[in-house]
Amino acid sequence: MPTVLVVDDALFMRTAVGNMFKEWGYDVHIATNGKEAVDLYPQILPDIVTMDITMPIMSGLDAVKQIVPNYPDAKIIMITALGQQRIIVEALEYGAKDFITKPFDSTQLKMVVDKLLDL
Structure with a gap:
């Protein structure tokens, strides 16, 4: 069973995205901020990974900066609001896919998921 790590500080988004992946047959893991994602990823x-950009404690961008150097094949999809293009460009430069x-x-x-997983 494929696994997904859904990282978002908003309960609504965690639930909505998590439910989408459950419908597709994924084992869903949840993190509420970037630090939790960094800690959970190696486990x-x-x-x-779906990664919100703006979160308390550690942002999605900072989490990408910590995960990708150790796991260069990490397939991280940034979840963005309109107007965050500059951060998206930076996240892609740091290895978000x-x-x-x-x-x-x-x-x-x-x-997007199927494209990254070559499905």
Whole structure:
């Protein structure tokens, strides 16, 4: 069973994205900030990560900066709000593999996930 790490400080987003992945047959793991993601990543080695950019304690960008040097094949999709293009460019430079802009639906997310996993 493929695994996903859903990283978001908003309960609604964690639930919505987590449910999408559950429907697709993924084992879903949750983190509420970048620090939790950095700590959890080596324990579960997820097939894919969805990473919110703006979170307390540690941002998604800072989490990418810590995860990718140790796990260069990490497939991290940044979840962004409109107006965060500069941060997206920086996240991609640091090794995030793709991004999706809120609001999005399951079809849009599935296309990005399938592309990264070569499905």
